[in-house]
Amino acid sequence: MLDIAKIRADFPILSRKVNGHPLVYFDNAATSQTPTQVIDCIVNYYQHYNANIHRGVHTLSQEATDAYEYARDVICRHFNAKHREEIIFTSGTTHGINLVANGYVSLLNKGDEVIVSALEHHSNIVPWQMLCEKTGAKLKVIPMTDAGELDYAAYKNLVSENTKLVFVNHVSNALGTINPIKEIIELAHTYNAEVLIDGAQAAPHIQADVQALDVDYYVVSAHKMCGPTGVGVLYGKKASLEKLPPYQGGGEMIDQVTFEKTTYAGLPHKFEAGTPNICGGIAFGRAIEYLHEIGFDEIAQYEDELLQYATQELLKIEGLKIYGTAPEKTAVISFNIEGLHPYDIGTIVDKLGIAVRTGHHCAQPIMDYYKIPGTVRASFSFYNTKEEIDDLVKAVKRAKIMLA
């Protein structure tokens, strides 16, 4: 059992007020809040050992390098990567995806195929469109079902000898659907296609074991895992990362430079050009440790309780419809009320101190599928409570009366 009161005390932001009401933060799928342990880690870095890494011989530089590389080890263990150099620090999930997509420009030929899913964040579709434009490869889309799940049967028909890469999110940001990535990866591998999984939405709830999944690439962002913004990780199998060309040129990523020829550094530095987000990387490691101190199993169990409770209570509101009803879901509820615009509901609910997301959640293809302009999305974290869900339900009812 989690001690929620004690956990909440770790998050200073949860005690602030918004529009005169205690903050109820239900936009965790957009970004998670930061515990004191991580904030302290950031402050400690700037107060005590702020320095550039991997070059200085002085003490501060050595301490900063050690802390940064320690974070890499923490992240490596968390994802059960085989080698620490398979963990590449990035600026976030989008950076990780672009790094792989860009590398694939030199690996694809006309007639090759890339498969993406209809459940993607639409910004994630763009790198693959660009990749296909550059290479003449074809982009294929796995359709979704009414419940907001991937149509696995359709995927089976799409994948073939021509498939070179499959890109799917582990959890859909708009609907919370947990995708059957193990099966998707297995099937892709029978055709020798590689698989990149966007783990951004899954990472705060599910501890992915990259070796058990046998996934080729897995990308996450720290800010959805109680860490800071602007930092993330690309996991890649060593052999996969080795065949990708460097993404950006700069310091750190080189071995020898002359004007005639540059030889590149080995992994992971080949992909870490320039001075990285040192503090961010260190704090990301601390955030993962913090999540482990709470316990991933406990987090998943408690968040599922919140999800079940919120689903049950929200559905009592007449005219309320939940989008995404897959049996395997993280704690995300996307909903609308018949006859009302999600934006109107979100505005009233915000006035009552409750942070939810409204709009298309950067997943326009999903909204198009349901033929709606968007939804109200409430996403829960382990520091939320059932009482806060009661507040949400009350606020939605109030909005409904006001807007009727």
Added chain:
Amino acid sequence: MTITAIQEEIIDEFALFDDWMQRYEYMIELGKSLPLINEQYKTDEYIIKGCQSKVWVHAEMQEGKVVFTADSDAIITKGIIAILIRVYSNQTPAAIIEANTAFIDEIGLKEHLSPTRANGLLSMLKQLKMYALAFQAKG
């Protein structure tokens, strides 16, 4: 009535309400009296970008004055555009271009003025002024 006079009238009306809920309810009420845009103009050409909800605005010149009509698929947004149109419609292009927008702050809608705000009040204001500029340029 001049733009300033209408703005003052609206400020007085909103001052009657004690809290945001009443103000929002009134705004929703005002939305119901919005001069509606002709259905044929509810196209991408007349849509205002930068809003989470859809807002369409049409403008035409009638006897030297700009007449606006609009609509939105969200109720609160409809209220906001209704207030703006009440202020700026039936005014000369020059008056619209010169008008200041401080009244929005005074009626408690300042939060909606941020450029990132999803209802795009700022985009709506800009669009109304763009129409006025265009008509002025045409002479």
